[in-house]
Structure formats: C-alpha cells, structure tokens
Amino acid sequence: MKWAAVLGITFIFVCMALFEWPKLGRGSKKEKIIFLSLSVIGWFLGSMLVFFPNPPGPTELMDGIFKPLGKLLEK
Amino acid sequence: MIEKGKISAFQLALMMNPTIFATALLLVPAITAKHAEQDLWLSPIWAAISGLLTVYISCKLNKFYPEKSLIQYSEQILGKIAGKILGLIFLLYFLHLNGIIVREYGEFVVGTFLNTTPMNVVMGSMLLVCALAVYGGIEAIGRSSQIIVPVVSLLFLVMTLLLVKDLDPKKLLPVMENGIMPSFMGSIVPSAWFSEFILMAFVLPLLKDSGKAMKWGVLSVLSVMFLLVITNLSTYMLLGKLTIKDTYPVMVAVRYISIADFLEHLEAIVMAIWVSGTFIKISMFYYSTVLGMAQWLSLSDYRPIVLPIGFLILVLGHWAAPNLQSLAHFLGTSGAFYMLTLQLGIPVVLLCIAWIQQKFQQKKDGGQ
Numbered sequence: 001m002k003w004a005a006v007l008g009i010t011f012i013f014v015c016m017a018l019f020e021w022p023k024l025g026r027g028s029k030k031e032k033i034i035f036l037s038l039s040v041i042g043w044f045l046g047s048m049l050v051f052f053p054n055p056p057g058p059t060e061l062m063d064g065i066f067k068p069l070g071k072l073l074e075k
Numbered sequence: 076m077i078e079k080g081k082i083s084a085f086q087l088a089l090m091m092n093p094t095i096f097a098t099a100l101l102l103v104p105a106i107t108a109k110h111a112e113q114d115l116w117l118s119p120i121w122a123a124i125s126g127l128l129t130v131y132i133s134c135k136l137n138k139f140y141p142e143k144s145l146i147q148y149s150e151q152i153l154g155k156i157a158g159k160i161l162g163l164i165f166l167l168y169f170l171h172l173n174g175i176i177v178r179e180y181g182e183f184v185v186g187t188f189l190n191t192t193p194m195n196v197v198m199g200s201m202l203l204v205c206a207l208a209v210y211g212g213i214e215a216i217g218r219s220s221q222i223i224v225p226v227v228s229l230l231f232l233v234m235t236l237l238l239v240k241d242l243d244p245k246k247l248l249p250v251m252e253n254g255i256m257p258s259f260m261g262s263i264v265p266s267a268w269f270s271e272f273i274l275m276a277f278v279l280p281l282l283k284d285s286g287k288a289m290k291w292g293v294l295s296v297l298s299v300m301f302l303l304v305i306t307n308l309s310t311y312m313l314l315g316k317l318t319i320k321d322t323y324p325v326m327v328a329v330r331y332i333s334i335a336d337f338l339e340h341l342e343a344i345v346m347a348i349w350v351s352g353t354f355i356k357i358s359m360f361y362y363s364t365v366l367g368m369a370q371w372l373s374l375s376d377y378r379p380i381v382l383p384i385g386f387l388i389l390v391l392g393h394w395a396a397p398n399l400q401s402l403a404h405f406l407g408t409s410g411a412f413y414m415l416t417l418q419l420g421i422p423v424v425l426l427c428i429a430w431i432q433q434k435f436q437q438k439k440d441g442g443q
Contacts, residue, residue, distance in 0.1 A: 012386065013386070016382045016383065016386070019382070020379060020382060023378070023379070024379055028375065030372075030374065031374055031375070031376070031379045034372060034374065034379070034380060035379045035380060035383060038380055038383035038384065038387065039383045039386075041383075041387065042383055042386040042387045042390060045387070045390045045394075046386065046389075046390050049390060049393055049394060054394075054397045055394075057391075057394040057395070058167075058171045058174075058391070058394070058395075059171070059175070059394075059395050059396055059402075059405055059410075062171075062409065062410070062413045063405055063409045063410075065409075065413075066409035066410075066412045066413050066416070067409055069409065069412040070408035070409030070410075070411075070412060071408070072260075072263075073110070073260070073263060073264070073407060073408045073411065074408055
C-alpha cells in the first residue's frame, strides 16, 4: 500500500513534467535544472512522509526556538 | 521584471483583505477569547497597530527601492551573501507558513463537512486551483479578488445581521474588568495575522499607481479590523464564555442561526465564503513564494517552478502538525512570535539599515 502511495506521488510528478517540459524547451538550461531539483526535493520529502508519518518537522523546530516567548501566551 | 502584469492599489487592498481575514475568522477568536475574555472585541483594534506598522514599513522600503521586492532589496541592503541567506530564510518561512495555512484549510473542511475525504485530496485540489491562479499571474489573482471579496464581505455582514436577535450585549460587561492588559495579551495572536501585510512588499513593485498604495493599504487594514471586531463581538455576545471552548466559534455561532424555522443550516454559506476567501489567501502566499523564489534564483520566468513548489507546499502542509490540537496550540503560543519576528521584526531592521545607508549616501553626495 505504501509503495502504491509512492507510485501515486511519482505519477503526479510525471504529469507535472509532461505539462511543463514542452514549455521549458524554449527556456534556458538553468530553468530545467531548477525544475528538476525542486521536483526531486518534493518527491523525496513526499515519499519520506509516506514511510515515516509525522517525523519532527519545521513546526517543531520553530516551536523549540520560540518556546521561551511562547510561554507568555500559555494558559 | 519577471512579472509583466500590473494591478491597481485598490485591487491590492481587496487582495490583502481575505489574506488576513480568511483564517483569522477560524482559530483566532477562540485564542483571543482565552486571554481577553469579554474584552475580546478590543484586541483586533490593538492588533491593527501592527498591521499599520507593516503597511508603513513595506511602503517606505518600496520608496527606497522601487521596482524591487522584499527578496531583491534585502540583497541590496545587507550585501550579496547575507542578503541571499536572508532571502532563503524568507522563502522557507513563506513555504512553511503556506503549508500551515493549507493545513488549517484542510482541517476545517475535513473536520466540519467532508468527514471521510482524505485530507491530502482536499488540500491538493485547493492547491491545484491556486496553482492555476498563480500561473495566470498577479492580474488573475487581482481580478478574481475583485469578484470574490465584495460578495464574501456582504454575505458575511448578512450572516451577522441574521444573528442580531439572539445577541445579548450584557455578556460584554464589565468592560475592562482587569484593566487593559488582558485585551492586550489577546491581541498578540491577531497582530501576528495582521503582520501578514508584509506580502505587500512583493506586490508593491507591480502597482500602476504606487502613490496610492499607502492609503489603500491603511484602508485594507481598517476593513480587516472592522470585520474582526464584528466577528468577535457577535460570537461573544452569542456564546459568552463558551467561545473559549470551541475550536471554531464562528462556525458554532452560524449553526445557531434559525429564523422562523425556515432560514436554517446556513453553515454551507459560511463554508462557501470561507473557501473563496482562503483561495485568495493561499494564492497570495503561493504567488509571493514563487515570485520570490524566481527572483532569488534570478530566473527569467516564474512559471516553471509553480507546480513543483505547489507540491512542496502540499508536503509541508501534511507535515505541519500531527493533528489540529497541536496546530492550534502552536499558532496560539510560539507560532505568533515566529510570525511576528519574520514578518515585522526583520523588516523593521531592514528599514533601519536602509534608512541609515540612505543618510550616509546623502552625506557623501553632499560632501563632494
């Protein structure tokens, strides 16, 4: 089932690439590289969350940093 | 310039209204009521001060660096490397915040209406619509807000009018029982929302009539303040201390509407109001992130990165919190300071540095 989710994520990216690639053809190489690297980051994060749901994320990090101030509003 | 479209200052004011109001309507009244109790209607008035300050800062910075957005002039103010790092911090922040907003939307829709729909489907379909709006550019967002915002505000006021007969003004007494402090504490979270006006710093270079930006920005802040005061007043006059207990007090209040056993179950209208407002809100954040990212990487067009960033926002929305309770707790405590630091604190510092640099420059030019 989890592999199916990863397959679904991959499918979304294939659709995105099919939609975007013809338009990128005219553009420079830089745009293609950035499109691909952002997609790879997204695919990687998405697949990671399929296998490890709810790892500590950015929210926990910021919660840790701003905790001393946040205590003011604790009630 | 990456974006070729132009909008008017009036459209900007219309766009910024739901950008603050759409989610402030949901979780914020309960959080405010927790601190301010019966004085909760005063809190948005204090909070509006931070909104006015943010509008002033973004207009002032825009005057120093016209044609440039927040990401671009932070590079000019702080120098190449520090500016790039600050730009990246802003971009990651807006990605994260947009994830949180999308998650709030998903939790609300799944929690109140579509109980069995997977959250990712709800969030993903909204992001797809917003991606199309962002693809259309700032003009598309501006025009859609011109259509949506007046209707939404009118419907919202009608909702409040329908509640009038059940309201009990005595619940608001005594006014300022424990002095001004409780209402002030309650205003910290709304002021974090008001500081989202910093998104103006991305859109100001695209204005046709940037001379009117300040005026319309202030009017936009005041309109949000007015709507929030009305929301808080009517919710508290209806529910009293129960406002604190509910996650979405406004939704509970609207479910209460019943006129002549005929006008009932109006929550579907609130939902429609809310979904269209959030559409503008998410599009604004999405657009600013994408435009900022394109400027940060100095691309020639922002469109190629719209879809991959949309997926990143979806992932961050999924990742934002394990459940609604911890999300509401985060937004009610440390989240408020997180937002205030990045949306108000850092821009104030940037403005001070830019101002000092400008003074030095003038002295140098005067001396020669």
